[in-house]
Amino acid sequence: MTRSVRGEHTSVESDEQRELCSPASRETERAGAGAGVEEEEEEEDQLHHLGEDEEEDDEEDEEEDEDGENKPKRRGPKKKKMTKARLQRFKVRRMKANARERNRMHGLNDALESLRKVVPCYSKTQKLSKIETLRLAKNYIWALSEVLRSGKAPDLMGFVQALCKGLSQPTTNLVAGCLQLNPRTFLPEQTPDMPTHLPPAGAAAYPGHFSYQSPGLTAGLPSPPYGTMDPSHIFHQVKGQPYGSLEPFFDGVLVSDGQAFDPPLSPPLSINGNFSSFKHEPVAASDYDKSFSFSVHYGGGGAGGHPSVYGSGGPNPRCGELQVEQLMGFDGHSHHERLMNAQLNAIFHDS
DNA sequence: TAGGCCATCTGGTCCT
DNA sequence: AGGACCAGATGGCCTA
Numbered sequence: 295m296t297r298s299v300r301g302e303h304t305s306v307e308s309d310e311q312r313e314l315c316s317p318a319s320r321e322t323e324r325a326g327a328g329a330g331v332e333e334e335e336e337e338e339d340q341l342h343h344l345g346e347d348e349e350e351d352d353e354e355d356e357e358e359d360e361d362g363e364n365k366p367k368r369r370g371p372k373k374k375k376m377t378k379a380r381l382q383r384f385k386v387r388r389m390k391a392n393a394r395e396r397n398r399m400h401g402l403n404d405a406l407e408s409l410r411k412v413v414p415c416y417s418k419t420q421k422l423s424k425i426e427t428l429r430l431a432k433n434y435i436w437a438l439s440e441v442l443r444s445g446k447a448p449d450l451m452g453f454v455q456a457l458c459k460g461l462s463q464p465t466t467n468l469v470a471g472c473l474q475l476n477p478r479t480f481l482p483e484q485t486p487d488m489p490t491h492l493p494p495a496g497a498a499a500y501p502g503h504f505s506y507q508s509p510g511l512t513a514g515l516p517s518p519p520y521g522t523m524d525p526s527h528i529f530h531q532v533k534g535q536p537y538g539s540l541e542p543f544f545d546g547v548l549v550s551d552g553q554a555f556d557p558p559l560s561p562p563l564s565i566n567g568n569f570s571s572f573k574h575e576p577v578a579a580s581d582y583d584k585s586f587s588f589s590v591h592y593g594g595g596g597a598g599g600h601p602s603v604y605g606s607g608g609p610n611p612r613c614g615e616l617q618v619e620q621l622m623g624f625d626g627h628s629h630h631e632r633l634m635n636a637q638l639n640a641i642f643h644d645s
Numbered sequence: 646t647a648g649g650c651c652a653t654c655t656g657g658t659c660c661t
Numbered sequence: 662a663g664g665a666c667c668a669g670a671t672g673g674c675c676t677a
């Protein structure tokens with residue numbers, strides 16, 4: 295689900311946690327890099343003081359350990375009493391572990407943020423959730439791999455369909471917004487009996503259509519319980535506008551089955567599709583009307599660009615070199631996959 | 646108000 | 662022993 299970006303999250307704790315942790319450790323939310331440094335310094339001080347207390351209490355610790363002489367001895371590992379000193383040590387350890395864990399999660403979030411930027415539909419103001427980001431990234435990788443594998447120009451609907459597989463309704467609409475498409479035009483009808491990971495019945499109607507039927511998905515990977523391709527997910531009825539900047543790249547490839555694309559109702563969303571975002575900085579939200587273009591990476595074979603994998607239908611020279619016919623699908627863990635990855639890297643970094 | 650998403654704390658496990 | 666990683670629990674924020 296997509297969520298608008300909200301204010302800084304406040305740190306939350308139970309009473310017990312509050313008791314154990316210092317104010318420094320409670321002030322955990324990073325307002326920025328500078329603030330983060332200050333927080334860490336405060337925490338260091340706090341830990342230092344606790345450390346001093348700990349040494350003073352060590353003797354007291356031993357005395358208290360002998361308190362329970364009259365009680366019957368218990369078998370098994372001796373459960374040490376939580377003395378003051380021990381408690382202090384525990385607190386210090388816990389605080390350090392908490393700080394590490396926070397940093398670790400921040401690193402994870404940073405990585406996720408980087409992923410958001412290279413996946414289609416990046417927006418600073420309306421971020422994809424973590425799970426949706428991962429799903430979209432997976433679909434994106436698969437779709438690009440499929441383009442390389444087939445060596446053919448993809449059809450728009452197939453591509454978008456692959457991108458939206460398993461995404462929630464809001465994210466699906468977001469992607470549609472990015473591509474300035476009515477999702478109704480690319481999301482298939484789906485009967486209740488049809489597994490969501492299988493291609494729709496109508497899929498075959500689209501030449502060059504991605505059938506999103508990777509070996510892994512059809513051979514044992516669970517179909518995600520989230521999201522469906524039920525047309526009820528689709529709500530934006532968009533009229534009158536063609537494919538925006540996509541059009542040149544899909545010219546002659548798009549399906550002409552009489553089904554008209556409906557244009558966006560309004561400026562889609564404050565989103566930029568950025569299939570090309572490996573190269574450029576995230577675009578300001580106000581630039582939402584620039585629909586994404588494959589031109590940066592897939593260049594259409596233009597001067598100075600690398601050969602386009604979206605060539606006009608013919609096999610891609612690069613792919614030809616790689617004998618893509620033999621490449622395995624998305625889940626085939628083989629050297630072919632590595633070759634494909636190398637190929638993708640070459641494409642994204644050549645331009 | 647319920648549900649989704651998130652940040653954080655916590656204790657357990659594994660590894661160095 | 663200490664750190665990394667993980668999953669569960671908790672509670673705040675936001676939106677429908």
